[in-house]
Amino acid sequence: xxxxxxxxxxxxxxxxxxxxxxxxxxxxxxxxxxxxxxxxxxxxxxxxxxxxxxxxxxxxxxxxxxxxxxxxxxxxxxxxxxxxxxxxxxxxxxxxxxxxxxxxxxxxxxxxxxxxxxxxxxxxxxxxxxxxxxxxxxxxxxxxxxxxxxxxxxxxxxxxxxxxxxxxxxxxxxxxxxxxxxxxxxxxxxxxxxxxxxxxxxxxxxxxxxxxxxxxxxxxxxxxxxxxxxxxxxxxxxxxxxxxxxxxxxxxxxxxxxxxxxxxxxxxxxxxxxxxxxxxxxxxxxxxxxxxxxxxxxxxxxxxxxxxxxxxxxxxxxxxxxxxxxxxxxxxxxxxxxxxxxxxxxxxxxxxxxxxxxxxxxxxxxxxxxxxxxxxx
Amino acid sequence: xxxxxxxxxxxxxxxxxxxxxxxxxxxxxxxxxxxxxxxxxxxxxxxxxxxxxxxxxxxxxxxxxxxxxxxxxxxxxxxxxxxxxxxxxxxxxxxxxxxxxxxxxxxxxxxxxxxxxxxxxxxxxxxxxxxxxxxxxxxxxxxxxxxxxxxxxxxxxxxxxxxxxxxxxxxxxxxxxxxxxxxxxxxxxxxxxxxxxxxxxxxxxxxxxxxxxxxxxxxxxxxxxxxxxxxxxxxxxxxxxxxxxxxxxxxxxxxxxxxx
Numbered sequence: 001x002x003x004x005x006x007x008x009x010x011x012x013x014x015x016x017x018x019x020x021x022x023x024x025x026x027x028x029x030x031x032x033x034x035x036x037x038x039x040x041x042x043x044x045x046x047x048x049x050x051x052x053x054x055x056x057x058x059x060x061x062x063x064x065x066x067x068x069x070x071x072x073x074x075x076x077x078x079x080x081x082x083x084x085x086x087x088x089x090x091x092x093x094x095x096x097x098x099x100x101x102x103x104x105x106x107x108x109x110x111x112x113x114x115x116x117x118x119x120x121x122x123x124x125x126x127x128x129x130x131x132x133x134x135x136x137x138x139x140x141x142x143x144x145x146x147x148x149x150x151x152x153x154x155x156x157x158x159x160x161x162x163x164x165x166x167x168x169x170x171x172x173x174x175x176x177x178x179x180x181x182x183x184x185x186x187x188x189x190x191x192x193x194x195x196x197x198x199x200x201x202x203x204x205x206x207x208x209x210x211x212x213x214x215x216x217x218x219x220x221x222x223x224x225x226x227x228x229x230x231x232x233x234x235x236x237x238x239x240x241x242x243x244x245x246x247x248x249x250x251x252x253x254x255x256x257x258x259x260x261x262x263x264x265x266x267x268x269x270x271x272x273x274x275x276x277x278x279x280x281x282x283x284x285x286x287x288x289x290x291x292x293x294x295x296x297x298x299x300x301x302x303x304x305x306x307x308x309x310x311x312x313x314x315x316x317x318x319x320x321x322x323x324x325x326x327x328x329x330x331x332x333x334x335x336x337x338x339x340x341x342x343x344x345x346x347x348x349x350x351x352x353x354x355x356x357x358x359x360x361x362x363x364x365x366x367x368x369x370x371x372x373x374x375x376x377x
Numbered sequence: 378x379x380x381x382x383x384x385x386x387x388x389x390x391x392x393x394x395x396x397x398x399x400x401x402x403x404x405x406x407x408x409x410x411x412x413x414x415x416x417x418x419x420x421x422x423x424x425x426x427x428x429x430x431x432x433x434x435x436x437x438x439x440x441x442x443x444x445x446x447x448x449x450x451x452x453x454x455x456x457x458x459x460x461x462x463x464x465x466x467x468x469x470x471x472x473x474x475x476x477x478x479x480x481x482x483x484x485x486x487x488x489x490x491x492x493x494x495x496x497x498x499x500x501x502x503x504x505x506x507x508x509x510x511x512x513x514x515x516x517x518x519x520x521x522x523x524x525x526x527x528x529x530x531x532x533x534x535x536x537x538x539x540x541x542x543x544x545x546x547x548x549x550x551x552x553x554x555x556x557x558x559x560x561x562x563x564x565x566x567x568x569x570x571x572x573x574x575x576x577x578x579x580x581x582x583x584x585x586x587x588x589x590x591x592x593x594x595x596x597x598x599x600x601x602x603x604x605x606x607x608x609x610x611x612x613x614x615x616x617x618x619x620x621x622x623x624x625x626x627x628x629x630x631x632x633x634x635x636x637x
Binding site for chain 1: 476477488492493494495498500501502504505506508509514515517518520521522523538540541568569571572573574
């Protein structure tokens with residue numbers, strides 16, 4: 001293709017005739033556009049003709065640039081005419097000419113103060129809506145659970161076991177690895193600082209209480225929220241995008257009973273189990289570091305641990321686990337069902353799910369701490 | 378455009394493609410000429426989409442040679458390859474619109490990436506394209522999730538046409554459309570093809586499309602091109618699958634009438 005593109009003016013009586021030549025195609029559109037502007041700017045004549053006889057190649061871009069010039073001329077109340085239209089370009093010009101280009105103006109932008117206030121208001125109402133959805137989901141879960149108790153045959157046992165394998169069994173290695181490391185780090189830090197006061201031995205009290213009451217369950221919950229909560233949200237979201245949830249509903253199934261109840265029951269079983277395993281692993285990691293780094297023999301560690309922690313300490317950690325599992329599961333499922341059509345929305349809801357469930361787990365932990373303190377556990 | 382109608386724009390020579398250990402295409406040879414609409418048929422699972430995806434470079438090939446615009450794709454450098462990709466447009470079966478962008482942004486996407494035109498011209502071209510495919514300009518600000526299936530196909534077509542391609546690949550463009558919309562869509566492709574003289578490579582199952590708009594038909598089966606030619610060639614062919622495909626339903630109806 002030859003690049004030459006020009007619009008040169010020639011006055012013929014009342015008329016100005018512009019002549020276009022060369023390739024009027026997408027490739028050269030960026031060069032042609034300013035040329036058209038310059039060529040038409042100074043023209044004072046009442047009528048204009050564009051001779052396109054010498055155009056070799058033409059596509060939508062070129063045709064539109066010519067059409068646009070003619071339209072502009074027409075809106076100024078002047079006369080515009082197309083000359084030398086080749087037969088093989090006629091269809092293209094007709095198509096382009098038929099376009100109306102009537103795009104409604106974009107919605108006006110509110111000023112920045114209003115916009116800030118609006119976004120604060122929207123966030124607050126979103127928080128309220130979240131709370132409402134959370135409670136609603138909890139309600140439908142309880143209702144579904146009630147139905148399952150009344151009709152045990154409708155319980156999705158296979159699905160529950162499958163989910164249990166995914167969120168429980170397959171999470172064991174990573175949970176053990178992380179909690180061993182956490183226990184080890186706690187013990188190492190404890191020994192390092194307590195040694196200054198000659199109180200190395202108290203590291204066992206610290207690790208024991210901390211791991212069993214707080215750290216074990218929190219680490220497990222954060223891991224589960226990131227690992228299983230996010231996958232719940234993504235799965236349910238994808239199912240919603242592909243109308244699978246709607247399909248279930250039209251077949252007379254309750255999505256909460258079919259999809260969500262098995263997932264949450266699996267989580268409620270898995271999290272306490274993982275918490276138990278995780279706590280044991282953390283104690284093991286702590287004991288190992290105490291022995292290798294702090295020189296506290298395993299027998300001493302065990303004896304001291306038995307004195308430092310009571311069954312209460314252990315119970316406090318474990319009681320919290322199923323409640324936290326419920327929060328993670330409900331948040332994940334609520335977020336999943338809110339996914340809209342786009343891929344971006346799926347990503348956004350998954351992020352929300354993880355962030356909100358970790359936040360709520362920590363808030364819940366705080367509430368439990370106050371509760372246990374007031375009942376003296 | 379002054380084009381030599383006999384010049385092949387895509388040349389596929391002796392193409393072999395394996396997928397997960399299965400030989401899907403075993404020696405496919407096919408030419409697509411400038412300015413023609415080639416209908417591409419074959420049983421489900423015969424490898425029609427595989428051939429399309431291999432030509433556009435989404436699947437690796439085991440053997441063979443693909444020339445597009447006279448350039449061997451194996452030996453095309455990065456720049457040359459991009460230049461070729463700019464000159465073809467692809468309409469995927471499900472539309473494959475970017476769900477996080479508006480309709481307008483979807484159509485503008487290839488323009489923004491490949492051409493250095495002003496924002497004003499870009500918007501105008503996008504709207505022109507949308508109107509060309511029979512949509513109202515007000516879809517410009519909508520998101521793909523707000524559109525119906527037929528509209529998604531049209532927007533996807535507008536995006537495929539955004540750079541005024543010389544080759545248009547269509548993967549079952551009329552599947553999932555009602556017969557009237559499908560007929561409209563066929564006419565739309567025909568008009569657009571006639572106005573811009575592009576080559577259209579259309580994978581389809583729609584006998585109506587084959588009859589009304591295709592200049593030539595190629596049939597894929599047993600990993601090879603069974604037959605390529607005009608509708609008449611297809612109707613005269615003695616190959617059992619072709620006979621079943623092009624005479625099937627009608628033949629059965631005729632038998633039923635004869636029996637009664």
